Amino acid sequence: MSIINCENRMFSAVQPSGMPTLGNYLGAIRNWVKSQEKFNCIFMLADLHTITVRQNPEEFRKNIIEAYALFLACGINTSKTPFFIQSHVSAHSELAWILDCYTQFGELSRMTQFKDKSKKYANDVNAGLFCYPVLMAGDILLYKSKYVPVGADQKQHVELTRDVAQRFNNIYGDTFILPEPFIPEVGARVMSLQEPTKKMSKSDANANGYIAILDSPDIIMKKFKRAVTDSEAKVEYKEGKDGVNNLMGIYSAITGKSLEEIESEFDGKGYGVFKTKVAEVVIEELRPIQEKFKDYINNIDYIKECYKKSDDIAREIADETVKEVKQKVGFVL
């Protein structure tokens, strides 16, 4: 695989660390699905990343298969777009080690996500958690990807990937393409419904903070009705109104309406009406995905067929890149 024939390559991944949320959907998955027509896409379930936080083996296996089925239900078409499992392609671990040796301790210490996660999992700040951005850099660079669709929280990791790639290219000559984060204009940072200054996360201990893609319509309605807002009772996008801003962002991302249009739609109406309407559009957006999910999850043979053929394609490209890298670094092949 030469750099020339992968000009339009797009790569992204999601961790199978639990049922993906509305944040994952609006910030990433939805863009992946749309991008399949325009780009040369490869997508991945980042299971190696997930073990930076201790997993229960049975639950982990279940989460991987469910996440896979969910992505098929969202519209990833593996006849066109390889969607593979990271741990099935050993080149990821191999390149990560090599790139670890071209990444500085200081750079990794500055990663916001590392700082957050090392506070959250203070009793297990393992080396994997620290080196995680290098594994992610390898994921992107293995496929010589130009575009990386992610939510705003991953931007810093894509920037680090560029720095590491540039450093490697400076030493050994053009090897890697410098990737660009591809961040949606709306939906890039969906916040918790309970603590709207924090991002919506599937690992939130409070399930009312997030909408899981498979939450039932009743649960979705309840969670939105309980969403934290403020005492002003005015649907307006403004600094300090984090809860309302977040709900407006979600509504805008799904309906395509601008913030001004939303303000006038709910002018003079209370938060009760607004929250119900936001819940309704989310329920309708997720309904077809939930229906398709039921079909896929009951067809494990089909899921295996999809990931195995995707693994093979990914492996072929990734192995070639690792070979090129090893040769440039000076390993004997």
Ligand code: TYM
């Ligand atoms: P992960 O699994 O945390 O999230 C997957 C994608 O969802 C986006 N996202 C959000 N977008 C908007 N609002 C939110 N509240 C929200 N929460 C999550 C994330 O930005 C991401 O795009 N390290 C990555 C997975 C990964 C990866 C990669 C991504 C591994 N290798 C290579 C891109 C390229 C992660 O943990 O994403």
